[in-house]
Amino acid sequence: MTDHPERAHGSSQAPSTVWTGRATNRIQWLLALTGAGCVALGIELAVVSPWSSGIAPLLMSVIGCLAVGLLILFGTLAFVHVAVKVDGDALEVRCGHAGLPRRRILITHVVGAEYVPKVNPRQWGGWGYRWRPEQGTAVVVRKGEGMALLLGDGRTFTVTVDDAESAVRFIRERMHLAAAERSRGRG
Template sequence: MSHPHEHSERTVWYRTQFSSWMIAAGVVLAIALTVIAAIDASYRTVSLVLLLAAAAFLVTGGIKVTVSSRGVTVASALVPLLRRTIALERIAHASARWTRPMEIGGWGYRWKPGLRAVSLREGDALWLELLRGTHFVITVDDAKRAADLVNHYLPGPGAGH
């Protein structure tokens, strides 16, 4: 559910999105690796190193996306200190469209030439066209509303200031 809030005539949009399979995979993997490390000392080091994979599933399995007059922030819902903010000054335009994970490199936090993405599932996605010609994509419900608000805050002709 999106939640716009008015504060000094400034609207803030936010949405929390979870991928149940990513979180489940992270939990199962963490439990299995911990049990293996506890039972068999010869696999302890490998199991503990592989716990990083479980942590990656958990950290990227839930996100909170915020659009405000400062820009767009995507943060881990489970570890909010892990966040990425794209300032309005770096954004040329925002749009929304149906997006498949494979067109943006897969699931989780993705890097491709000219594109960064946070992808939890197929569906509605916020596409940010950055001034340097690259894109930042976030799969999140109600992306059209988020894109409209980003464009409202952008300076230039037709901006909603």
């Protein structure tokens, strides 16, 4: 579900002050099942293990399976989807069902917004919250369209989101409104 600002041509209806969008990657659920399988294997080893070679190998196997399983499970569930919300003064990105990790960027800190037709996880080193020195920071949950924000400190923030073109238009509009308010405050 995506709510996008829509203007009724010729009406007195005020433009929307919030844009929301999201992107989902259902393949991540398969990876989460793999993590759950590792956790189940660790539990099974702990409960019904007839290991005759001692407690140390059993303990290492159980702890290894549980640790790997939990890392895979929680690491993938955090990036099953991303939700983006742009309101009057900021852009907020929330990942997964818990909304973590979360990033909030003030519109006054954005100096440019660009539509990116093809964001590929390979160019960022995979899915998730990514940082590359030559590219900046990104939240990548799937291959496809996204938007890139150029920030006032020279860094770039990219996020995959459905209908990124309308998000970019909305952010640019908010940037112009913020600039107009700043210029009115000076004069």
